[in-house]
Amino acid sequence: MALLTRRMVWLKGVVFASFIGLLGCSSPTVSEYADNSPDFALSQFFSGHLTAHGILKNRSGKVIRYFDADLHGQWQDGVGTLKEDFVFDDDEKQHRTWTMTPDEHGQYIATANDVIGHGVIRQAGNALFMQYVLRVPYDGDTLDVSVDDRMYRVNDRVVINESVLSKFGFDVGYLTLVIEKVVDPE
Template structure:
């Protein structure tokens, strides 16, 4: 299957954000916090690559009916590095890819309306041999673990 802009899907070992996320992607995920909060969700993603920046629009649908939209902008700054921003992220993140694995960390407002719940995500995304990408993230507050997320991405 050929993606938008003529990019072919990445195989394990040559993972790039633009190679995997340009075009349509879907995901299923979960968020589990130590206070007992558990949320399941699906995500429809649309990625556009302009040769330097991947704009990745994420449309979330949560199991309680809530919907949300987030937009990542990943600027490629080296063969294996990207700078990323999103509307709820404080500052930016640096994504580093090694083989089939991308790692990045960022601070986000979980309640952006009053900026009262800032947490840090430590994400590890791995391109699997079957073509899915598995993202696991540890979420911390004041340096202590408070939640885990797991998201499995699939190319459409």
């Protein structure tokens, strides 16, 4: 009986340690950035002309694609539209138009032509997080992947975006993107 009791205590210790370990692996929430600046005012940053430059990595971390994009944002009555035109290193072109509508919780609901359902934009301090399902072209067909976008405003003109793409709960790709506001010469 003493052996059984020791094994139970040991097992409970292992389960508790595993639980604590999992808590340590949880990803940060957007609220953890609430005190960071500059403030990520969505309608202010995604307004006017912007450019973007990025890389796409496969699940092993190897860069498999490069791209540039022109973006144009405008806002009317609190609702934003962001048009994105991508050109990849193999000359493939993609177009996406986001519509960002405020909700009653102080967040934004984001929809786009190749997004299944919608994303919820959460913002605090200099950070903006959004999760959604994106339909992407793949091998002559399409593939629906979950996207976890994490954007961080670095200064008045630059945002860095890191995205994890997953399918069936497994990471299948990583995207890193630098977005810069185009300042018109005066």
